[in-house]
Amino acid sequence: MPRPSDLRPSPPTRLPGGWTQAAPAAVDEGVVQVFTRTVVAWDGSPHAEAALRWAAARGSDEVLELVHVIPGEDQASEYLRATGELSEQRVALMDRAGALRAEHPGRTITTHTVHGRPEKELGGRMGHDVLVVVGTSSHGRETAWTLGARLAAHRSRGSVAVIPADWEATARRNIVVGVDGSVESMAAVRVGVEEARRTGDELELVHSWVVPTSWNSAYVEYLGDVQLMEDMRRDVLDEALDYARSLGGAPAGRLEQGGAAPILAERSRTANLVIVGSHATGGMARFLLGSVSHDLLLEAVGPVIVVSDNE
Numbered sequence: 215m216p217r218p219s220d221l222r223p224s225p226p227t228r229l230p231g232g233w234t235q236a237a238p239a240a241v242d243e244g245v246v247q248v249f250t251r252t253v254v255a256w257d258g259s260p261h262a263e264a265a266l267r268w269a270a271a272r273g274s275d276e277v278l279e280l281v282h283v284i285p286g287e288d289q290a291s292e293y294l295r296a297t298g299e300l301s302e303q304r305v306a307l308m309d310r311a312g313a314l315r316a317e318h319p320g321r322t323i324t325t326h327t328v329h330g331r332p333e334k335e336l337g338g339r340m341g342h343d344v345l346v347v348v349g350t351s352s353h354g355r356e357t358a359w360t361l362g363a364r365l366a367a368h369r370s371r372g373s374v375a376v377i378p379a380d381w382e383a384t385a386r387r388n389i390v391v392g393v394d395g396s397v398e399s400m401a402a403v404r405v406g407v408e409e410a411r412r413t414g415d416e417l418e419l420v421h422s423w424v425v426p427t428s429w430n431s432a433y434v435e436y437l438g439d440v441q442l443m444e445d446m447r448r449d450v451l452d453e454a455l456d457y458a459r460s461l462g463g464a465p466a467g468r469l470e471q472g473g474a475a476p477i478l479a480e481r482s483r484t485a486n487l488v489i490v491g492s493h494a495t496g497g498m499a500r501f502l503l504g505s506v507s508h509d510l511l512l513e514a515v516g517p518v519i520v521v522s523d524n525e
Contacts, residue, residue, distance in 0.1 A: 248408040249345045249373070251277045255336055255361070258282075258306060261349030265377040266310075268517060269347045270318055274412060277322045278314075281339065282307045283332040303327050333364040340365070340372030345519070347375040363511050366492050366520040373405065373521045381517050386486040388416040391465075392478045392506065393454040395421075398491025402521045403454055406489045407463035415486050417465040419458065421451040422474040444469070475509035482516035489519045 254269045256262045269278060282303055304327040311325045328335050336346055351360045362376035391406035393399040403419065410417040423443065451467045458465045470477050482488045490507045507520045 248343065248405050249274070249276050250343045251279060251341075251345070253279045253281055253336065253339045253344060253346045255332060255346070255348040256280045256282050256307065256310065258310075259349070261351070261379045263349075264379040264381060265347045265349040265375075266314070268375070268377045268381060269345075270314060270321075272409075272412070275321070276345075277324065279339070280307060280311055280314075280323065280325045281336060282325075282327045283335045284327065284329050285331065286329050332361055333368065336361075336365055337368040340368060340374075342371050345373050345375055347377060350376060350378050360511065362520075363508055366507060366511065371522045373519055375517060375519045376511055376514070377517050378515055384483065384516070386484055386516065388418055388485055389413070390418045390420055390478065390481045390485045390488045391454075392474055392488070392490040392510075393419050393421050393451065394474070394491075394506075395450040395453065396491060396493070398493055398521065400454065400457055400491075402489045402491040402519075403458050403463075404461060405519060405521050407458050407461045407465075409487060409489070410463060410465075413486065417458065417463050418481075418485075419451060419454050419465050419467045420470060420477065420481065421447060421454070421467070422470040422472055422477045423447040424471065424473060444471075474506045475513060478506075478510050479513035479515070482510075482514040482518065485516055487517050487519060488514060489521060492520045492522045 252269050252272075252274070254262075254266050256266055266280070284303055304325075307325050307327055311323050315321065315323050336348070340346055346365055348362050348365065350362070360376075362374055365374045366376075368374075389406055389410050391399075391402050393403060406417055406419075409415070425443070448469055451469055455465055455467045478488050478490065488510070490510060492507050510518060511520065
């Protein structure tokens with residue numbers, strides 16, 4: 215992925231109210247499709263059905279892979295595998311895939327039914343060009359480590375979409391990407407540009423910031439410090455806008471003062487999609503998904519994609 219600092223198109227236009235509008239750029243015909251395969255966790259529940267409908271409605275020609283993970287160990291006997299729960303679930307999954315093929319003729323759709331732990335089986339299918347799609351937890355929020363959060367913190371590089379069961383109930387209009395100047399957020403910008411290109415939705419980049427609570431200087435100095443920080447934060451937003459334009463996007467930008475997770479969660483009420491980068495790393499640190507992306511997965515009421523560096 216090119217370094218954003220190496221991409222310097224003409225400066226964007228700054229508008230009142232924190233908005234920044236980037237001038238349209240010619241589409242780069244050489245842009246490579248971000249995802250080539252979409253993996254959907256399916257178990258017949260309303261939450262899984264919502265995730266499947268969202269994945270199919272994206273209108274992409276990516277291979278669509280339906281995976282039903284049955285918790286527990288595999289059956290030891292071939293007879294049990296052919297006549298037991300796995301066989302019943304396999305038939306149900308194949309029936310659902312058949313109906314989906316009728317709805318989307320020409321789309322390549324595959325199915326897999328396996329025993330095991332969902333985060334392990336789905337995590338093993340993650341990759342740079344793979345989007346794993348899951349529904350929100352069907353058990354409420356008794357744990358902060360939902361399946362979506364566990365997959366987003368997985369050590370494998372890949373992207374995870376978490377889809378609320380009622381995502382279709384609200385009119386939605388644009389794609390929002392949270393940016394913070396990191397490599398991970400630039401990967402999210404790349405996904406955002408591709409999603410907007412395919413759907414025709416407007417693309418909005420949002421960068422939020424807060425005044426450090428430790429600042430207690432004199433009033434005049436305080437105002438000057440705040441203005442300086444705002445200018446620095448706007449530079450972060452402008453760099454992300456430049457990068458999006460270099461990929462053929464025509465994004466708008468918004469600078470917001472406040473916490474990133476609540477601001478993006480509020481945007482999820484009307485956005486078709488909210489996209490953020492994952493700051494999870496290898497080893498034990500991967501379980502610290504990153505407070506923004508983790509909190510967003512718990513609070514969002516619309517579809518969210520958490521992106522690991524996909525290049």
